[in-house]
Amino acid sequence: MTKTIDVAIFGAAGYGGQELLRLLPAHPHFRPVAVTSQRYAGKGVEEILPQLEGFFPDLRFTRPEAPLPEGCAAAFLATPHGVSQQLFATLHERCPEMDVVDLSGDHRLKDKEVFYSVYGAEHRFPDKAKDFAYGLPETNREAIRQTAFVANPGCFATGAILALAPLAEQGLLEGDVTLAQTTGSSGSGAEPKSGTHHPERAQDMRAYKVLSHQHQPEIVQELSRLGLARLEFDLAMVPQSGPFSRGIFTVAHARLPADVDAAEIYARRYGPEPFVRLRRDTPSLRHVARTNFCDVSVHQRGRRVVVLTAIDNLGKGMAGQAIQNMNILFGLDETTGLLAPGANP
Ligand SMILES: NC(=O)c1ccc[n+]([C@@H]2O[C@H](COP(=O)([O-])OP(=O)(O)OC[C@H]3O[C@@H](n4cnc5c(N)ncnc54)[C@H](OP(=O)(O)O)[C@@H]3O)[C@@H](O)[C@H]2O)c1
Incomplete structure (x- = not known):
């Protein structure tokens, strides 16, 4: 008999919460039994999110402070930073046995x-x-296995770290490293803002938070943790807004300190990874949209290396990765409920 694991989703009406609800019907174990929304408390999930009609006929939004149903074993916190830290503290006090994946930046x-x-x-x-x-x-599996609490990475951080981890691990990340990363409009959540408004964004391309994006310290923290002691690099990150709703395309540049075959390093490193696909040519956002894949290509001229990655910010950059982590927390195969091909177009 298939084991059912009851889970709660906080912030379930936001983009991350909606994506968790879209993915979970294909999961054989995780069953959402509590979904919180302050705005929609008391309303049916299918009434508010018609794309889910037929999948959750009996599920209603509750307020975040409402008690969780008995037997709820885990929680996804798809809430803003600042909110997740308080929710986690309260949850942990009330239900110390519960496993938690926090999608916000609060615990990274x-x-x-x-x-x-x-x-x-x-x-x-x-x-x-x-x-x-x-x-x-892909870089921290053993630590995830040994804990009950996971800080799900930022979406830019996922694309960037997967682009550079194989070099960091080999002590090959030195000197100037640059990242140009273009995100779709769903990256800033469901609440409309001037920067995500369609007429402002549809035909445009612009940078923002140049050298000061909140994910840069997270990327540096993780790449430094992976690196050898002699690793010293200066990371310059340029986030950009792209005219599409889903996806993050990353262009990473580095200069190698030794004559090595970068493509061979990436092939060896990512060969066994179920959600990293190596491409000969450029990855494409279309091919990873609504999937948990990160597509990667590696280009080299002498010691100059350029690595390209494409992810869906709501998939591998968020809800898909959160389920991957929850699978690991519960000792399941980490691909459970997540293996689905991309689409074209
Ligand atoms: N969008 C992305 O691509 C992405 C990727 C990776 C990580 N993240 C992170 O994941 C988290 C969720 O992002 P999102 O894009 O899903 O944001 P979102 O669309 O704005 O959704 C956030 C949800 O949290 C609920 N919420 C707000 N304040 C709350 C409070 N005080 N208590 C309880 N619930 C509250 C919201 O309102 P209601 O309760 O009223 O429904 C909303 O449904 C954020 O921390 C974000 O930084 C986002």
Whole structure:
């Protein structure tokens, strides 16, 4: 008999929450039994999210402070940073046995001073971050297995770290490293803002938070953790807004300190990874949209290397990866419920 694991989704009406609800009907074990929304508390999920009609006829949104149904074993926190830290503290006090995947930035950064400088506010529970494993399975699988709490990576961070991890691990990331990353409009959530408004964005391309994006310290933290002691690099990140709704396309440049075959390093490193696909030519956002794949290509001229990655920011960059992490927490095959091909167009 298939084991059912009851899960709660906080922030279930946001883009991340909606994507979890879209993916979970294909999962043989995780069953959403509590979904929170302040705006829609009391309303039926199918009434508010018609794309889910036929899948959750009996599920209603509840307020985040409502008690969880008995037997609920895990929670996804698809809530803003600042909110997740409070929700986690309350949940952990009420249900210490519960496994948690936090999709926000609240538990990714290990250094509270860095957290303050990135998010502009003190962390209310600064000691909690050390209990969370950074949730990029491709680089931190063992730590995820050994914990009950996972800090799901940022979407830009996922595309960037997967682009550069094989070099960092080999001590090949040195000097100037640059990242140009273009995101779709769903990256900033379901709440309309001037920067995500269609007429402002549809025919345009622009940069924002140049050299100051909140994911840069997270990327540096994780690449430094992977690297050899002699690793020293200066990362320059240029985030850009693209005229599409889903996806993050990353262009990473580095100069190798030794004569090595980068493509061979990536092939060896990512060959066994179920959600990383190596491409000869450029990856494409279309091919990863609505999937949990990260497509990667590696281009080299002498010691100059350019690595390209494509992910769906709501998939591998968020909800798909959160399910991948939850699978690991429950000892399931990490691909459970997530293996589906991309589409073209
Ligand atoms: N969008 C992306 O591509 C992406 C990728 C990776 C990570 N993330 C992170 O994942 C988290 C969710 O992102 P999102 O894009 O899904 O955002 P979103 O669309 O804005 O959804 C956030 C949800 O949280 C609920 N919420 C807001 N304040 C709350 C509070 N005080 N208590 C309880 N619930 C509250 C919201 O409102 P209601 O409760 O009223 O429904 C909403 O449904 C964020 O931390 C974000 O940074 C986003």
